[in-house]
Amino acid sequence: MNTNTGDDKSFLNRLSSIVEANLSDEHFGVTELADKLRMNRSSVHRKLKSITNKSVSEFIREIRLQKAKGLLEEGSDNVSEVAYNVGFGSPSYFSKCFHDYFGYPPGEAKNHTKTESDPIELTEEGKTTKTFKQPSRMILVVIAITVLLGAYLVYQKLSGNPSEKSVIVLPFKNLSSEESTQYFADGITEDILTQLAKISDLQVVSRTSSEQFRETALSSPEIAGKMNVNFILEGSIRRQNDNVRISVQFIDARHDRHLWSENYDRQLADIFAIQSDIAKNVAKQLQTILSPEEIKQIEKLHPKNAEAYDKYLMGQYLCLKRDSISIRKGIEYFNQALEIDSTYTLAYSGLADGYYALSFTGYIDRKIGYARAYEMAEKALDMDSTLAEAYAVLGIVSKFGYWKWEEARKYFEKAIEVDPNCMVAHLYYCSFLDIVGEPDKAFEQVNRAIELEPYYHMTFRMKGIILCDEKRYEESNEALKRSYELNKESYYNYSRIFLNYLALNDEAAALEKLRELFALRPEYLEYKNDITPLYESSGINSVLKMFLDARLELGNEDDHFLIPILATKLGMQNEALTYLEKACAEKTRDIPRMIRKPELEVLYSNPRFVALVDTMNLSPYFQKLSE
Template structure:
């Protein structure tokens, strides 16, 4: 009876492997690995105790066989051999070594038995009494247990028995090619939140590596991290993400020691396809990441071609400390507050200090700098040039980094107003990484701003197909439909987002925009008020609310939003574009144009919307407005 059987837990093929481990132990040691005076004692031994080393009972046991048997007998299913084929492989390798040793005279007599200590009959009877539910492995090797042949002959019999077990376990299982995979966020079981960056970082690195495999769709980080910290059945994940397999992991850090447990699961049945445990030192983190990428890839695709293996195991740095700092930087970046993004930039710089040729660290830094003005944390001029410089440096080192091309795409049209150059960057990113939803999302934004609405909607639909659960992609689809004049579809899409998460403020904000254009001002104002509550008084939402209030005739309340923005601007950045929009709603043309010109001087990203935003229609004939349009590249 295996530990999981004794505890009343679910059993699977790995239970058979444990049973076979019991038999192997008894054949070599001449006694059972778990004993006790009563059934309860034996069950407790199975659950809690580790068998004595085989060397205690058989002095000639090779260290390799000791390891094989101990791995088959591990308490946790995830830590055992995951398939009979894995166990068979190790035994065959050991057999080859023994055969070679016999030929060279290192083993003189295969008929000599290792010395054994006999087990008591009472212990044998107790263990037999607990084996109420014999496994297939136990049945197959029953005849093996009746004989005590020489050590090497015993090993050969065990190998033959394992072959039978492997055939049995594989029978009835339909082998299918895995074409879609979700790598779920690895769990940090270190009892220390400081190690959280490791579990998140290894997950993201593995996603990036496996995405290089041909004909394998790997779900994006943004899709899978919504499951972080949640217990969700594989079948539910399979349904929501449309994947065939799921890779899960657990990370345990104790000082400089690192343990990682991986499990590849059939998403439809919940059955484990493969699993492995890795024990390394933290200083071996980089080598561990490569080893995991290789092992998982081989399980998904069998033998890799040289080119595929090179892509999957590509090294961006040989410096383990630089890699660790990079992972930590990405961890802080994804918190997406201004303070955390700035912290990520510092960590990327430390990674570059350790390895000045680390292209991924430059790309990470570029992404962080790009995000600061997009989130309106800082003026465009304060961060976009740094983002551009870091992305350029990354591509100088490695021109195949899709993430760096994406950053240059965003900077190209939001800051440089180089629409053709930006489009080329997004195209290049998609060429390099066809399953990168962020590339399609950026390209969709550019196309929408240019008024190429059908193309924009097609691109954001591709992004949604790749990253179906990311709310911002769904909300942006509603925005692009709105700019295309397809209000009904835009409302339906925004409402669908809110059905999934009623607290997602961007969807409320977009609904408010649609209602404002339809002159449904009460509904618009209500939507903006809700968005403001959920966004913690975002200046973006206050801007939209102020314009709607002005257009509805509530000029005093609109003026109050201007006052609020001025107070906020005394403490942090507020785009001049925001003031221009509210003045525009109030009909104060001169103030609106003055702030638009200031926005132009600051090269604010918001100006890229003026071609398609119908709220500016009343000013389009103004020469000063036309000059701004030309300056932005329209």
């Protein structure tokens, strides 16, 4: 029910009119809006927050994005022109904001109706209140190709050393006229990679690492040299009506020689016949090369129903985007897959991951979401006790959702026992070990995650966090710099490096990093030119106060760890503790890891902080840390 008063609506209309009148001015922000209203910034922020629960920056950005959507649907301007017309100085940043807000890139605006980008709601029973358009029914060729390629790869290199049997699966190209089939091409790539990884004799490069070569101009030998592999598997998909062609090539990358290739031309309805034909052709090789357990691991991924598999692929494709709207849509498709085949294990595992991701980021009620994630992971494991990813979800929910630390440890260790190459299990486990004060083990786990995913920004970010918590600030900075080299939009890294430089008493380097952060984030851009004058006139504390005020005005959970840290550094211990208590009550993101920050050690003896630690069941571990 809308409870806004007439005055509130009038205020919002006035704000909207002013923003729209200055839409193309990329420098029009909170300060300029406040000046137009003849109010101070804090008053504007408080009033808008009380009405909409949004910050002023969010309000302005949403008006820009809604206007952009309308312009794109009209089709008179291209994406870059629209970006500039609605006040985004960077088309790439505009594209990111547009996708985060609407759930699809701006180039696809004409293909989406308004209802397709509306959010869905999660009820206590975990049901969603909205359905989405279903994708076209696609085929299940991936399983057949995987079996044949796995057998061929092991067979061809059986006499070599294990280290020679290394392969990268490049993203399959979608040659169809319809871009909407990209999910199918990506799904085939992911499943082939996953199934090849089940063969113990092979070394398979991770999906995240191979993704960097999606549009590469590098030659096969260059890719092999960069990734330290001997073989490349590449492919393409083309569909016209009910006809599908899947082409695959297996390449000796070091010598740039094609070893094997195959084209599969089939009707969509022939999927199970295709599987049967290929199985017969490779059965002998499978029996002589693969162990019975490896055969079981590969075959267990076969779905019973091609349509259910199609829904699963779309769900997987959407959830990998990692923004809230895409994950919500992905959950819809996983549920559709289960409506078709209620025994589809991987769909339950996908639901577990999706609900965890939405809960952790606060996009759904955390209590409901974590419970749903846990339930779906348990269902998946009831059907297949060898799903490492499902054990990892149980561990991460036990850690952040329920604060059951030793139970979380048990699940992480089980995940790694089931699949020592499960990167996400190592990543989640190293975070756990950092929180409970076992740094040596944490470094072992994060280094293993980096070994498995050397081009994933989160592995280096996590290493930087652990190094920071151990007060190894220079090493932390090196890891965090590598993280933002891999993902320029990971703003956390800039904030944490800024604080690390302060801990190293290098204020000049800290201020330079803060300028970089403010230049990158439009929400902070208006403060960028205030940094030097404030520092020169009043010192570092005035800059910290300005940063804290700007961060509070932002109003979301991004870089939320900054609030108690900046408040503590400014001597505002009560305010820091109040924020931590609120975050604890709401189970805000990674609050247990937040309280491990070195900057908060001054609070450790405060009774309010002790109570927080006890609430999160961390008292035994903090006692060990204090010793």
